[in-house]
Amino acid sequence: MSRPAPETRIGVVGAGLMGAEIALVFALGGMHVLLHDRDATALENALTRLGALLDRGVSRGLYTADQRATALDRVRPASDLASFGDRDLVTEAVFESLEVKGEVLAALDKACPEACVIASNTSTLPISTLGAALSPERRPRFLGTHYFSPVSRMLLVEVVPAFETSPETAAWTTSILESIGKQPIAVKDVTGFAVNRMLHAMLIEAVRLVEEGVATPEDLDAACRLGLGHPIGPFALMDNVTSGLCLQVQEILRESHGERFRPPALLKQRVAAGYSGGRGKPGWLGKA
Ligand SMILES: NC(=O)c1ccc[n+]([C@@H]2O[C@H](COP(=O)([O-])OP(=O)(O)OC[C@H]3O[C@@H](n4cnc5c(N)ncnc54)[C@H](O)[C@@H]3O)[C@@H](O)[C@H]2O)c1
Known part of the structure; x- marks a missing residue:
């Protein structure tokens, strides 16, 4: 754990929406990254996606052509965990x-060196429960690091220690995240951590306002953007991440925190009727 930040060797397992960009932000921070996915096509697609994302970043002046080339070069695909x-x-x-996740964590425990810190990007599973998949020796070096989508643009990371995470592991991980320009915050291991609890409290209330006929989804989105300074309104956000996913998260939050997270009837009804949103599909605001 004592290697200087730029020399830290990074591994990412899962090259989907989140994992690919998590790999990218470490590479942009100067670190070498191994990216593994059990699906070879997903891995290949992730590297293509990262190339396209960097190209867009170069044309918008966010990265130089040199940064683009070095960052891509630093992300290496790994066909298995033997190289970890x-x-x-x-x-x-x-x-x-x-x-x-339990199977992946157990495999990582075996593949990674003793001093390696293992982190989970779960949004809803308790970090301490996930830790049970690891050997007792590893648990002090296991914690949650919850990133936000799109990872290359969202600076926040919730750093969530499990029951047995050592203070050194939390402090070291926080410093590595800061070294790549992220803004970590410390959060206790509770369902939904901090951000999703605040977010879903707002989404639930926004849907209730529509149920009560107080205002339209379009006007409530305008209210959040123009009155509260949010970059995106709650209904555009639900269409983006899908109302189906929001419903699932609210059911999980309700189980842990009670009735205040009960999903509104209208949300359930719209999801069941196929108005969940997602790319090109009908949502609250027409086609997302
Ligand atoms: N999507 C979000 O906005 C968001 C935000 C924060 C956290 N998260 C969390 O991040 C995690 C990943 O989400 P995502 O949206 O990137 O999912 P995704 O479906 O886009 O990607 C998951 C990837 O994991 C791979 N995978 C599955 N099982 C594997 C295994 N055993 N070994 C190796 N690779 C395996 C899949 O092939 C897939 O490419 C989830 O835990 C999710 O809750 C998601």
């Missing part, structure tokens, strides 16, 4: 399933 034996920090961003 020299990693310092490995983040898993595989499917949101206790079973899938």
Whole structure:
């Protein structure tokens, strides 16, 4: 854990929406990254996507052509975990399933060196429960690092220690995240951590306002953008991430925190009727 930040060797497992960009932000921060996915096509697509994202960034003046080339060069695909034996920090961003994540964490525990810190990017699973998949020796070096989409633009990371995470692991991980320009905040291991609890409290209330006929989704989005300074309104956000995913998260929050997170009837009804949003599909505001 004592290697200087730029020399930290990074691993990422799961090359989907989140994992690919998590790999990218470390590479842009000057670190070498191994990116693994069990699906070879997903891995290949992730590298293509990162190239396109960097190209757009270059044309908008966010990165230089040199930064683009070096960052892409620093992300290496890994067809299995055998090459993770020299990693310092490995983040898993595989499917949101206790079973899938448990298997990946157990495999990482075996593949990674003793000093390596293992992090989970789960949004809803308790970090301490995930830690049970690891050996007792690893648990002090395991924690949650919850990134936000799109990872290359959103600076926040919630750093969530599990029951047995050592203070050194939390402090070291925080400093590595700061070194790549992220803004980590410390959050206790509670369902939804901090951000999703605040977000879904607002989304639930926004849907209730529509149920009560107080205002339209379009006007409520305008209210949040123009009155509260939010970059995107709640209904555009739900269409983007899908109302189906919001419904799932609210059910999980309700189970842990009670009735205040009960999903509104209108949200359930719209999801069941196929108005969940997602790319090109009908949502609250027409086609997302
Ligand atoms: N999408 C978001 O906005 C968001 C935000 C914060 C956190 N998260 C969390 O990040 C994680 C990943 O989400 P995502 O949206 O990137 O999902 P995704 O479906 O886009 O990607 C998951 C990837 O994991 C791979 N994978 C699955 N099982 C694997 C295994 N056993 N070994 C190796 N690779 C495996 C899949 O092939 C896929 O490419 C989830 O835990 C999710 O809850 C998502």
